Amino acid sequence: MAFNEQRRNDGQPLDGGVYAAVCAKADAAARAQAGLAQASTEVKDALLHAMADALSDHADRIAAANGEDMREAREAGMDEGKLDRLNFTVERIGACAEGVRHVSSLPDPIGQVVRGYTLPNGLRLTQVRVPLGVIGMIYEARPNVTVDVASLCLKSGNAAILRGGHEARRTNAATIEVIANALADHGFDPALVDSVDEFGRDGATAMMQARGHIDVLIPRGGAGLIRAVVTNSTVPVIETGSGNVHVYVDAGADLDMAIPIVVNAKTQRVGVCNAAEKLVVHRAVADAFLPMIAQALANHGVELRADEEAFDIISDAQIRGLRMSHAVREDWDTEYLDLTMGVKVVGSLQEAIDHINAHSTGHTESIVSRDYEAIESFTRRIDSAVVMVNASTRFTDGGVFGFGAELGISTQKLHARGPMGLQEMTSTKWIGYGSGQVRE
Amino acid sequence: MAFNEQRRNDGQPLDGGVYAAVCAKADAAARAQAGLAQASTEVKDALLHAMADALSDHADRIAAANGEDMREAREAGMDEGKLDRLNFTVERIGACAEGVRHVSSLPDPIGQVVRGYTLPNGLRLTQVRVPLGVIGMIYEARPNVTVDVASLCLKSGNAAILRGGHEARRTNAATIEVIANALADHGFDPALVDSVDEFGRDGATAMMQARGHIDVLIPRGGAGLIRAVVTNSTVPVIETGSGNVHVYVDAGADLDMAIPIVVNAKTQRVGVCNAAEKLVVHRAVADAFLPMIAQALANHGVELRADEEAFDIISDAQIRGLRMSHAVREDWDTEYLDLTMGVKVVGSLQEAIDHINAHSTGHTESIVSRDYEAIESFTRRIDSAVVMVNASTRFTDGGVFGFGAELGISTQKLHARGPMGLQEMTSTKWIGYGSGQVRE
Numbered sequence: 001m002a003f004n005e006q007r008r009n010d011g012q013p014l015d016g017g018v019y020a021a022v023c024a025k026a027d028a029a030a031r032a033q034a035g036l037a038q039a040s041t042e043v044k045d046a047l048l049h050a051m052a053d054a055l056s057d058h059a060d061r062i063a064a065a066n067g068e069d070m071r072e073a074r075e076a077g078m079d080e081g082k083l084d085r086l087n088f089t090v091e092r093i094g095a096c097a098e099g100v101r102h103v104s105s106l107p108d109p110i111g112q113v114v115r116g117y118t119l120p121n122g123l124r125l126t127q128v129r130v131p132l133g134v135i136g137m138i139y140e141a142r143p144n145v146t147v148d149v150a151s152l153c154l155k156s157g158n159a160a161i162l163r164g165g166h167e168a169r170r171t172n173a174a175t176i177e178v179i180a181n182a183l184a185d186h187g188f189d190p191a192l193v194d195s196v197d198e199f200g201r202d203g204a205t206a207m208m209q210a211r212g213h214i215d216v217l218i219p220r221g222g223a224g225l226i227r228a229v230v231t232n233s234t235v236p237v238i239e240t241g242s243g244n245v246h247v248y249v250d251a252g253a254d255l256d257m258a259i260p261i262v263v264n265a266k267t268q269r270v271g272v273c274n275a276a277e278k279l280v281v282h283r284a285v286a287d288a289f290l291p292m293i294a295q296a297l298a299n300h301g302v303e304l305r306a307d308e309e310a311f312d313i314i315s316d317a318q319i320r321g322l323r324m325s326h327a328v329r330e331d332w333d334t335e336y337l338d339l340t341m342g343v344k345v346v347g348s349l350q351e352a353i354d355h356i357n358a359h360s361t362g363h364t365e366s367i368v369s370r371d372y373e374a375i376e377s378f379t380r381r382i383d384s385a386v387v388m389v390n391a392s393t394r395f396t397d398g399g400v401f402g403f404g405a406e407l408g409i410s411t412q413k414l415h416a417r418g419p420m421g422l423q424e425m426t427s428t429k430w431i432g433y434g435s436g437q438v439r440e
Numbered sequence: 441m442a443f444n445e446q447r448r449n450d451g452q453p454l455d456g457g458v459y460a461a462v463c464a465k466a467d468a469a470a471r472a473q474a475g476l477a478q479a480s481t482e483v484k485d486a487l488l489h490a491m492a493d494a495l496s497d498h499a500d501r502i503a504a505a506n507g508e509d510m511r512e513a514r515e516a517g518m519d520e521g522k523l524d525r526l527n528f529t530v531e532r533i534g535a536c537a538e539g540v541r542h543v544s545s546l547p548d549p550i551g552q553v554v555r556g557y558t559l560p561n562g563l564r565l566t567q568v569r570v571p572l573g574v575i576g577m578i579y580e581a582r583p584n585v586t587v588d589v590a591s592l593c594l595k596s597g598n599a600a601i602l603r604g605g606h607e608a609r610r611t612n613a614a615t616i617e618v619i620a621n622a623l624a625d626h627g628f629d630p631a632l633v634d635s636v637d638e639f640g641r642d643g644a645t646a647m648m649q650a651r652g653h654i655d656v657l658i659p660r661g662g663a664g665l666i667r668a669v670v671t672n673s674t675v676p677v678i679e680t681g682s683g684n685v686h687v688y689v690d691a692g693a694d695l696d697m698a699i700p701i702v703v704n705a706k707t708q709r710v711g712v713c714n715a716a717e718k719l720v721v722h723r724a725v726a727d728a729f730l731p732m733i734a735q736a737l738a739n740h741g742v743e744l745r746a747d748e749e750a751f752d753i754i755s756d757a758q759i760r761g762l763r764m765s766h767a768v769r770e771d772w773d774t775e776y777l778d779l780t781m782g783v784k785v786v787g788s789l790q791e792a793i794d795h796i797n798a799h800s801t802g803h804t805e806s807i808v809s810r811d812y813e814a815i816e817s818f819t820r821r822i823d824s825a826v827v828m829v830n831a832s833t834r835f836t837d838g839g840v841f842g843f844g845a846e847l848g849i850s851t852q853k854l855h856a857r858g859p860m861g862l863q864e865m866t867s868t869k870w871i872g873y874g875s876g877q878v879r880e
Contacts, residue, residue: 034797089666123831125841132824132853145844163611211670215853219687234671236854257876264878310454357474379871380478383573390564400871400879401565402557413572413655413867414676415855427853430841431819433832436697438704 002146014206018199022161022206025194027157029134032189037131037157041108046066048104051154052097054182055147056173059093059404062424065174066143073141081271088143088171096147100246102402103151109423110157123380124433129426131157133215134209137407138229141165142223148176148405156425159192161214163204165221167198176307194267208233221336234407238416240408243273243363244335245393248352250379251294252285252371257390258289259296261368264392268362271337272411274364274396277340278332280352286310286345298322302339305331309345333428342438347372352382360384360412365397450691454646458639462646466653467632469574469599472629477571477597481548485593491594492537494622495587497617499677505614506583506877513581513607523709526661527613528583536587539829541745543844546603546610549863550597553815564873569866571597573655578646578669580661581605586615588845590633596865599632601654603644605661609622609637658860660848663775678856683713684775684804685833687819688798689733690789692811697830698729699736702806703779704832707740711777713849714804714836718772720792726750730843731757742779745771749785787869789814793821800824802851804836824859825851 020170025312036044055062066088073086116126122224134279139145148163153160163174179191179362189411211234211394223242230237247265248259265276281289286309294304294314298321306314314324332355346352348399356365357370365376366388379387386396396419398406403421410416452457476484495502506528543715549569556566575598579585586604593600604612604654612635620630636643647654651674659669663682670677687705689698705716721729724748734744745767748756754764771782772795786792796805806828808817819827826836836859838846843861850856856864 011620034821034823119840119842123835127858128821231674236676238851238854254876261876261877268879271501287861301778312645323599381474383474383570384869386870388871388872391872391877393876393877394558394564394879395872395877396870400559402559414674417867418567418870427857429824430826430829430836430858432826432831432835434829434835436694436701437831438700439708 001061013203014209017207018202019209022196022199023210023213024202025191026134026161027211028189028191029161029194030213032191033064033131033133033157033159035187036154036159036192037110039157045156047103047188048100048151048155048181049323050186051179052100052104054098054178055093055100058178059090059270060094061439062093062171062174062178063090069141069168069170077169078167078348082141086141086143086168086171092144093436096144096298100147101149103155103422104156105406106422108155108425114428115369116329118189120180121437122435123437125430126433127430129423130429132425133429134159134161134213135425136163136210136214136217136222136235137162137208138163138204138217138219138225140225140376141168143168143171143175145220146172150179151406152405152407152425154192154424156422157342157423158212160194161207162193162195162197163207164197165196165202166197171199172433173180174413208235211235218408236407238414239412240410240419241273242335242361242411244277244278244359244361245276246276246280246356246360246365247276247277247393248280248356248367249282249285249289250349250352250367250371250374250378251282252374253282253285253289253368255285255289255292255368258368259293261366261392262293262391263296263300265394266297266302266341267339268392268394270339274393275337276338276366276393277334278359280344280346280355281310282349282352283309283345283347286313290314290343290413291319293321294322297341299345300339302341302344304341306343307345310343314343330386332416335361342411349377353378357381358381364393366387366391366393385409444623454649455642457837458642459646459649462636462639462643463650464648465631465636466576466601467628468631469601469634470653471502471632473571473573473599476594476599476628478549479597481550484548484597485544486606487622487628488540488591488595490626491591491619491622492540492544494618494795495533495537495540498618499530499790502533502611502614502618503530504554505610506714506849507558509610510580516607516609516685516758522581526581526608526611529868532584536584539845540587540591543595546595546844546862548595549682549866551780554868561877562875563877565779565870567665567868567870567874569754570869572865572867574599574601575865576603576654576657576662576675577652578600578603578644578647578657578665579605579789580665581608583611583615583658586612586657587703589730589847590619592845592847592862592865594632596862598865600634601647602635602637604632604637604638611770612637623860633647635802645672648675650697651675659850661815678848678854678860679852680850680860681713682775682801682851683715684718684799684801685714685716685798685803686718686720686805687716687726687833688805688807689722689729690720690807690809690814691722693722693729693808694810695725695729696810698731701806702733702738703736705740705806705834706781707779708738708832708834710779714832714834715777716781716806717774718784718799719774720784720786720795721750723749723785723787726753729756730783731759734759734762734764737781740779742781744781744783746783747785750783754783775801784870789817793818797821797823802832804828806831806833809856
């Protein structure tokens with residue numbers, strides 16, 4: 001399906017030359033992918049090992065390109081958190097190469113039979129896993145994503161068209177050159193992993209319009225990036241990432257267990273999508289629990305935004321070093337991504353569930369309870385990709401789930417939900433083996 | 441995610457009142473769906489039986505409404521094929537009711553454990569099937585789709601927001617009223633199955649923009665409808681339907697088997713997406729096969745559009761009653777949906793595969809051959825939802841596949857590919873059962 005006119009995010013017509021060039025890259029990737037789709041697991045694994053070796057061998061060159069990106073970003077005033085994510089040292093490149101070797105050790109989903117049966121007329125049906133085709137990835141300035149996505153795509157028989165953050169363009173170009181050489185050395189078409197960074201923002205816009213050329217588009221990054229892709233793309237999108245994550249401490253909770261879970265969920269790593277942003281506490285344990293958790297969170301430098309009831313209980317307890325303010329309506333829908341936590345008291349399990357389902361982004365929620373019925377109700381009624389019971393929300397992660405590197409965490413319900421690994425990068429094909437059957 | 445401004449297909453701003461009203465219906469459906477998602481299979485099956493009984497009991501009333509739609513459509517000059525699809529007689533309503541009973545007899549996908557395992561830290565993970573949520577369906581004037589979609593949605597725990605063809609609006613309104621009454625009689629919220637027909641085309645446009653309110657949108661109908669939805673929707677779409685379907689007769693084919701397969705694929709039912717549109721024949725058997733199949737197809741009134749080589753072979757054979765013309769470039773990409781068939785001669789299996797992959801809509805292709813290697817290569821390399829071996833393409837059908845009624849046939853790779861039944865109307869949720877685990 002072709003489109004006569006492409007438009008950019010800002011409503012201006014897109015340069016037709018850029019659109020044509022991006023489609024040409026995607027079509028070359030598709031042709032190369034048709035070959036990769038037929039490659040055996042052995043051949044793909046050997047390719048990944050060669051790619052890992054090449055990344056290690058050329059780590060100096062990639063790190064040098066990254067040094068230039070880092071210098072420019074620092075001069076442009078990039079904040080420390082982003083600088084840290086952009087930084088791609090020889091050591092980090094080595095860890096990425098190790099990740100590629102790990103992906104090669106994972107089971108190959110391609111060719112798996114999902115289901116199969118024989119129809120009454122003797123037609124034998126099997127549904128088998130096949131690659132998705134050409135996967136487009138739009139992400140921010142995190143060079144490790146380039147390597148992770150390339151390795152997951154190649155293992156699952158897919159091609160990758162990449163648009164990384166502008167600030168990482170030299171690093172990504174050097175990385176993709178190393179990968180392309182490894183592909184060519186193994187008799188594969190380097191078009192399997194290609195970048196549209198050379199076209200700047202228009203490259204990303206062209207990807208969004210390249211329906212029929214790119215099979216699926218995965219944005220990975222901040223809420224603004226994801227929203228822009230979701231709004232503008234005619235290519236099917238898998239929405240990832242944003243996490244307004246809740247921990248609910250039930251009337252039946254083991255409060256001694258709840259404290260480390262809440263502290264871990266909030267503070268073990270800040271600024272990630274599976275970190276908790278909200279604490280919801282049942283009124284029956286609020287008087288006992290809130291002062292304890294407020295002290296524990298204050299010890300970790302967490303600032304609280306409390307509803308009126310929680311504010312009063314915690315204020316009365318006079319916690320040392322605590323920063324706390326009254327929550328406003330917007331707090332309940334905010335993903336802070338820093339050392340801030342919203343706190344709310346509820347009168348019932350049902351109120352907790354309703355509040356969470358109304359405000360969650362559908363990523364991960366956790367219940368702390370010893371009450372079987374409460375746990376059953378919470379796990380059944382909470383409408384999120386992952387529901388934890390008596391465990392930290394930080395476990396929602398492809399690596400933790402055993403997927404190897406992950407492509408992102410899907411917060412939509414279509415195709416994939418939760419961490420996306422190799423299996424989520426596949427489609428299926430039905431094959432019907434007959435002996436002359438026709439329909440009556 | 442809300443959008444500040446909605447636009448119609450024609451680029452004009454959408455009436456904000458219509459958008460708000462459609463979102464309100466979808467939100468009411470979502471609230472009702474949260475309840476249905478908790479209903480046991482027994483309860484849902486009893487509801488479907490009650491719905492089937494109500495359809496039978498009120499068949500007269502629905503048929504009367506359909507009579508008015510039929511009269512108006514006839515006066516407006518609707519063609520016979522469309523009139524036949526619009527026609528919803530007491531007998532057809534009874535058959536639909538029987539279909540609802542059949543859906544109630546199918547296994548319930550909700551709650552199925554897809555996979556599960558225990559992490560090294562003792563966290564026990566299970567991935568279970570859950571409903572998608574609110575399913576939006578945009579379709580043409582075929583009243584049976586209203587019943588099929590409602591029954592499949594309810595069985596799989598989903599709510600349905602329907603936009604049927606304008607020409608069937610009285611029939612659909614009467615049908616939905618009967619379903620709503622059955623829902624209410626069984627203690628369910630009638631908002632579970634609702635229509636936006638009252639808003640005309642703007643209702644469909646509003647559905648396409650109702651991201652965050654409708655979870656997935658499925659267009660079912662002609663290529664124009666599907667293209668409009670795919671282009672304009674910000675709600676995730678499952679693309680269905682169009683079928684430029686090929687039968688390939690290989691050098692190793694049993695020609696006596698090939699004739700009934702080609703004739704059945706082309707003529708058993710015309711105007712459906714799994715009917716064959718193109719015949720591709722290996723040069724090694726072209727002289728022997730083309731005159732035979734041309735005669736067989738001519739006997740069924742099929743007109744041929746042949747490439748030069750096929751044209752010459754068939755012309756030489758002087759087939760009785762055959763209509764044939766030279767194929768033009770557009771033929772290879774055309775879904776005729778009538779008694780027309782394109783015919784092409786290829787010099788190799790690879791040429792056949794390349795031609796099909798270049799021109800197919802990815803629905804269904806069939807190979808006729810006795811050659812193991814040719815079959816292996818064809819089934820692996822053809823990039824379509826269904827690949828048949830020595831069987832008619834007409835078997836690509838949810839009913840034939842054992843899915844009961846079907847929601848359509850997906851020709852995209854994301855989420856569902858091929859016939860969509862109950863399982864394709866589900867998402868999944870991960871549940872992690874812990875005992876205080878936190879991340880190190």
